[in-house]
Amino acid sequence: MKKLKKLSILLSMLLVFVGVLSGCSKNEEVNLEELEKETSNEIKGEIVFWHGWSGAEEETLKEAIAKFEDKYPEAKVTAVPVVFEQLQDKLKASMQAGESPDLFLGPNDWVGVFATLNQIEPLDTYLADVKNDYIPSGLEAGTFNGRLYALPESIESPVLIYNADLIKEAPKTTEELIKLAVENTNEAEGKYGFVMDISNFYFNKGFLAGYGATIFADENASIGFENEATVNFLNFLNTLRNEKKVMPKEVDYNVMMTLFTEGKAAMIINGPWSFGDIDKSGINWRAANYPVISETNKEAQPFMGGKMLFLPKGAKNKEGSVEFMKFITSPEISKLFADKAGHVPANKNVDLGDNWKIKAIQEQVKFATPIPSIPEMAQVWDPAKVMVDEVLSGKSKPEAAVENARNTMIDKIKEMRGK
Numbered sequence: 001m002k003k004l005k006k007l008s009i010l011l012s013m014l015l016v017f018v019g020v021l022s023g024c025s026k027n028e029e030v031n032l033e034e035l036e037k038e039t040s041n042e043i044k045g046e047i048v049f050w051h052g053w054s055g056a057e058e059e060t061l062k063e064a065i066a067k068f069e070d071k072y073p074e075a076k077v078t079a080v081p082v083v084f085e086q087l088q089d090k091l092k093a094s095m096q097a098g099e100s101p102d103l104f105l106g107p108n109d110w111v112g113v114f115a116t117l118n119q120i121e122p123l124d125t126y127l128a129d130v131k132n133d134y135i136p137s138g139l140e141a142g143t144f145n146g147r148l149y150a151l152p153e154s155i156e157s158p159v160l161i162y163n164a165d166l167i168k169e170a171p172k173t174t175e176e177l178i179k180l181a182v183e184n185t186n187e188a189e190g191k192y193g194f195v196m197d198i199s200n201f202y203f204n205k206g207f208l209a210g211y212g213a214t215i216f217a218d219e220n221a222s223i224g225f226e227n228e229a230t231v232n233f234l235n236f237l238n239t240l241r242n243e244k245k246v247m248p249k250e251v252d253y254n255v256m257m258t259l260f261t262e263g264k265a266a267m268i269i270n271g272p273w274s275f276g277d278i279d280k281s282g283i284n285w286r287a288a289n290y291p292v293i294s295e296t297n298k299e300a301q302p303f304m305g306g307k308m309l310f311l312p313k314g315a316k317n318k319e320g321s322v323e324f325m326k327f328i329t330s331p332e333i334s335k336l337f338a339d340k341a342g343h344v345p346a347n348k349n350v351d352l353g354d355n356w357k358i359k360a361i362q363e364q365v366k367f368a369t370p371i372p373s374i375p376e377m378a379q380v381w382d383p384a385k386v387m388v389d390e391v392l393s394g395k396s397k398p399e400a401a402v403e404n405a406r407n408t409m410i411d412k413i414k415e416m417r418g419k
Helices: 002-042 055-071 084-096 108-116 136-141 174-183 201-210 227-243 253-261 272-281 318-328 331-341 356-365 375-379 381-392 398-417
Strands: 045-051 075-081 103-107 150-156 159-163 192-195 265-270 285-288 303-310
Touching: 045 084, 045 318, 055 075, 055 272, 055 318, 055 331, 075 318, 084 103, 084 108, 103 108, 103 318, 108 150, 108 303, 108 375, 136 150, 136 303, 150 272, 150 331, 150 356, 159 356, 174 192, 174 227, 174 265, 192 253, 201 227, 201 265, 201 303, 201 381, 227 381, 227 398, 253 265, 253 272, 272 331, 272 356, 285 356, 375 381, 375 398, 381 398
Parallel strands: 045 075, 045 103, 192 265
Antiparallel strands: 103 303, 150 303, 159 265, 159 285
């Protein structure tokens, strides 16, 4: 009888204990629901986002913003387009004046620049819950001195783009490139065989590396641009523009895109950001790797870059900005940018299906090299452009142009370092 009583007491205690646990569980569920609601409600206010996008990219961004504002009704994203060539200087000036945007988009070689200036926030803590969703090379591109300073939206590399009605098979070598370009050039009719933004180092660097030249010769960021290889590279560009005349004398990015989308350029060099605009033109096109350099038998090695999202230290709405970062790089929105703007997602959870355009970029990336994210890289772009311009305009011989460019880069880096 005593045993039965003890058993009854034990059972009663157990039931009470289970009831308490059950109550806790229900309370936890309620609290979690309330927390989710609170978190959703906390994302509010204006998020000022500076970017350099235009065309299909800007249109896709507008669509993404509408989806974000549907999800967070109390938030408003103000997208401010800035001409890319002016974006970095405007950002530096605005942040120094205490008028920073909440978020901005830029290439990965800006990471070292803004991190060294102490103008951007490290993101390791902010993004700890999602870091594993991104491809390692993308995260590496946003890392400086061991800390993550920028979240990759996409990775990219320029490729050879050709009109498939004019070019049946992409050239495998630079000799084939020149031959096909000459065959498809009729200057009198305004038609050209191969057009590129020729003095833009972002696009021509692939050829420079294929000739064997480096940007930095060692880990101390000593300037490369080795003389013989760089001279051969400049002679190649001069052959295209001035000897074979397969592109207009006056050519920049906009001229190149206009000619191609009007069917007046057989081949161009451009990246995935242009795919949406090319599709809209109705041109039957394909993409392939840069051709192998005939003289060296080496693969061209264009830049592999990333479109990165940065959080300024002076951002007024950091919580909203971080949430927008996560949202715009989520699988859903990454697929939107892939389908409509040709982006190669940095989020590894995106199902792209059989997308030949994305695969073309992925093939070229195998031979591409990352844009150096060190601050010294900022001192390379302008002198590299001037070097090409001087040769193509006839102002300088290749040897002199290389020497001038190297000296300018070295002086700029010394000045930057305060030496």
